[in-house]
Amino acid sequence: MVRPHPAIAPIAVLVGRWSGRGHGEYPTIEGFDYDETVEFSHVGKPFLVYRQTTTDPGDGRPLHEELGYWRLARPNWVEIVVAQPTGIVEVSEGEFDGSSFRLRSKAVQRATSAKEVTVIERDLNIDGDVLRYSLRMAAVGHPLARHLSAELVRVG
């Protein structure tokens, strides 16, 4: 088993699989629940590999997913790069205090056919084997608004 690269040791607490239930909402849509699995892994290099998938709690069909990398620019400053199959890419950065991340998008870009997303804010907290997060976004002409929140537990 390769050990995490020293440059990401402070955030190696994320490594593993996390699973649980979330709730989504936005001014333009009906609220909805989702089942989610988040996985952080590493290959011994100075970044974490991030993959998130959600499914419908009723019939299990796949909903959203996203992929990316998390890295530390310095011990208390996180940079993440994320690609979303909706045609969105995101660079977000922010503080990490040992248990909480407060990330805000530095850049959001989109493919020509994708819906407009202009700002993404992610708050994430690790409390033992519990991972909680919330996500706000500004999209399709709306100002920053609550979009997602979930509570996951470590399952691997």
Add this chain to the structure above:
Amino acid sequence: MVRPHPAIAPIAVLVGRWSGRGHGEYPTIEGFDYDETVEFSHVGKPFLVYRQTTTDPGDGRPLHEELGYWRLARPNWVEIVVAQPTGIVEVSEGEFDGSSFRLRSKAVQRATSAKEVTVIERDLNIDGDVLRYSLRMAAVGHPLARHLSAELVRVG
């Protein structure tokens, strides 16, 4: 086994694992060879999941990797979103003629601590069970220059 979503049927030829040898170069670095595996998969939704990893042919240590999604905006027009652990995100778009992709970045963004990359061009060709690609980029003050080329064969 879920069938590919009709919206990506034209590019479903990519689905599978491809492996082989590549060569890298750039005005700022020594040329190098690499072993590469590219995997395209899908979950029945209108996008392909893309993951690429490379390793050193000598000692097998991980080199580059990237993650993202490929989608079709229309039958002959591809949009890809890619995240790279070097702190780079990319939206590239271009023509697909049934066997060849010619993609050029519409946007490249980077984390604050990442090196500057401004343009990425990817040519990719599928010829039966052979996938060939080349990648050019403009980075760290240099104009568009050859960076990567590889020939992979379908292994799964």
